[in-house]
Amino acid sequence: MQLAVVGSGYVGLVAGACFADLGHDVIVVDNDQKKLAALNRGEVPIHENFLPELLERHRGTRIRFSDDLQNAVRASKAIFVAVGTPPTHQGEADLSYVESVARGIAGAIDSYKVVVEKSTVPVYTSDWVRKIILRNGAEHGEFDVASNPEFLREGTAVKDFKFPSKTVMGEFDGKSGEPLAALYTELGMPTIRTDLKTAEMIKYIDNSWHALKIGFANEIGNVCKSLSVDAHKAMEIFFMDKKLNISPAYLLPGFAFGGSCLPKDLRALAYSAKLHDLELPILTSILPSNELQVARGLRLITDKGHRRIGILGFSFKPGTDDLRESPMIEIIERLTGKGYDVRIYDKNVQVASLVGANRDFILNRIPHISRLMVDNIDAVLQYAETIVIGHKEKEFESVPRLLRKGQCLVDFVRISNDGNHNNGAYDGICW
Numbered sequence: 001m002q003l004a005v006v007g008s009g010y011v012g013l014v015a016g017a018c019f020a021d022l023g024h025d026v027i028v029v030d031n032d033q034k035k036l037a038a039l040n041r042g043e044v045p046i047h048e049n050f051l052p053e054l055l056e057r058h059r060g061t062r063i064r065f066s067d068d069l070q071n072a073v074r075a076s077k078a079i080f081v082a083v084g085t086p087p088t089h090q091g092e093a094d095l096s097y098v099e100s101v102a103r104g105i106a107g108a109i110d111s112y113k114v115v116v117e118k119s120t121v122p123v124y125t126s127d128w129v130r131k132i133i134l135r136n137g138a139e140h141g142e143f144d145v146a147s148n149p150e151f152l153r154e155g156t157a158v159k160d161f162k163f164p165s166k167t168v169m170g171e172f173d174g175k176s177g178e179p180l181a182a183l184y185t186e187l188g189m190p191t192i193r194t195d196l197k198t199a200e201m202i203k204y205i206d207n208s209w210h211a212l213k214i215g216f217a218n219e220i221g222n223v224c225k226s227l228s229v230d231a232h233k234a235m236e237i238f239f240m241d242k243k244l245n246i247s248p249a250y251l252l253p254g255f256a257f258g259g260s261c262l263p264k265d266l267r268a269l270a271y272s273a274k275l276h277d278l279e280l281p282i283l284t285s286i287l288p289s290n291e292l293q294v295a296r297g298l299r300l301i302t303d304k305g306h307r308r309i310g311i312l313g314f315s316f317k318p319g320t321d322d323l324r325e326s327p328m329i330e331i332i333e334r335l336t337g338k339g340y341d342v343r344i345y346d347k348n349v350q351v352a353s354l355v356g357a358n359r360d361f362i363l364n365r366i367p368h369i370s371r372l373m374v375d376n377i378d379a380v381l382q383y384a385e386t387i388v389i390g391h392k393e394k395e396f397e398s399v400p401r402l403l404r405k406g407q408c409l410v411d412f413v414r415i416s417n418d419g420n421h422n423n424g425a426y427d428g429i430c431w
């Protein structure tokens with residue numbers, strides 16, 4: 001395929017060289033004359049393993065360097081935009097380079113092209129790029145915008161291109177996705193085709209996660225050192241747990257956590273760090289973040305404007321009658337405190353049979369809880385104007401389909417992937 005790659009930086013140059021190595025004809029475009037001159041002299045402006053060899057192999061045959069964007073666009077079927085998106089003073093991604101390239105592309109479109117965002121850009125940038133191209137002379141149907149975020153790591157970029165952790169392609173429709181998918185099939189690695197917004201978002205999810213992992217590990221390491229625990233030895237054991245630690249467990253967005261362990265143990269860890277004069281900004285911000293999620297849940301419920309609220313599931317998680325530090329108890333307490341009429345159903349909780357600290361907890365927080373409890377889902381559905389699903393339980397799966405006109409459902413657990421099959425109004429907490 002004839003390709004243009006705009007931007008000869010870490011991403012553009014590596015992508016250009018690797019596409020050439022896969023047998024495509026590539027024009028790499030840059031507006032930095034010094035860089036272009038160096039590249040044309042056979043110099044490689046960045047240090048990247050295996051890149052000099054690839055450029056040497058294909059320079060002047062399958063890969064060329066140019067400052068002529070318009071010519072490159074006219075000669076290409078797909079145009080990869082790999083210019084910088086540095087932060088402004090406010091932290092916003094500066095899209096001025098992307099904008100300038102989009103304007104340049106628009107004037108040169110003479111047959112169907114796929115314009116591929118490779119730069120890391122905020123969600124909805126592809127829509128914005130499409131509008132810029134349309135406003136600047138191209139017509140609907142002559143081009144599509146696709147997203148192909150880059151996951152390579154500097155230093156191992158060529159290897160990462162050939163053996164990617166994943167290849168994500170965001171497409172407006174199949175027509176724009178096909179040429180892009182064809183480019184990557186040769187690598188024989190799994191590719192993920194999705195919509196444009198998801199593709200744009202995934203890069204930010206990945207990078208936030210990687211940064212969080214590093215910050216978390218460093219804070220844990222600092223605590224370990226202060227307690228004379230070998231942090232690497234401890235983390236090796238942590239990694240061995242592929243069920244709960246290194247796994248998708250706990251990573252689907254939803255409602256706040258609670259229970260008798262997580263909040264208590266986070267507080268105890270923070271306390272022992274304080275004794276050693278250690279600051280743990282990441283670890284100590286987890287509980288405040290969790291409290292904000294409780295407040296968000298409450299606001300979703302009260303915003304519905306109803307007074308009769310039904311709660312389905314209120315122990316700290318499904319399958320237990322443990323109510324200690326359950327975030328649903330917090331919700332119920334705040335609702336009843338504000339004068340809402342609440343009915344609760346949870347098949348696992350019989351207040352009369354609760355014992356010990358669990359019993360003390362609930363009777364201290366909401367002494368009249370038994371009066372709010374009903375025996376079945378129907379009683380909640382009959383009574384409540386707004387229903388809240390607090391547990392991902394099989395018995396609640398039909399609830400979205402049972403809503404009456406005017407009834408609202410607030411879903412904390414994504415009980416169903418389809419929010420449209422009911423008469424009432426459906427609202428998910430993070431979706």
Ligand code: NAD
Pocket residue numbers: 006007008009010011012029030031032035082083084085097100101118119120121150151152153154
């Ligand atoms: P870079 O600064 O190394 O390269 C950008 C290139 O674009 C420069 O050579 C610049 O001269 C050129 N350029 C700017 N405006 C231009 C224009 N109007 N016309 C032609 N060329 C133009 O940037 P990079 O590190 O390659 O990053 C590019 C994008 O990829 C960014 O959005 C970045 O966030 C993302 N990304 C980077 C990495 C990485 O490891 N560097 C990894 C994944 C994603």
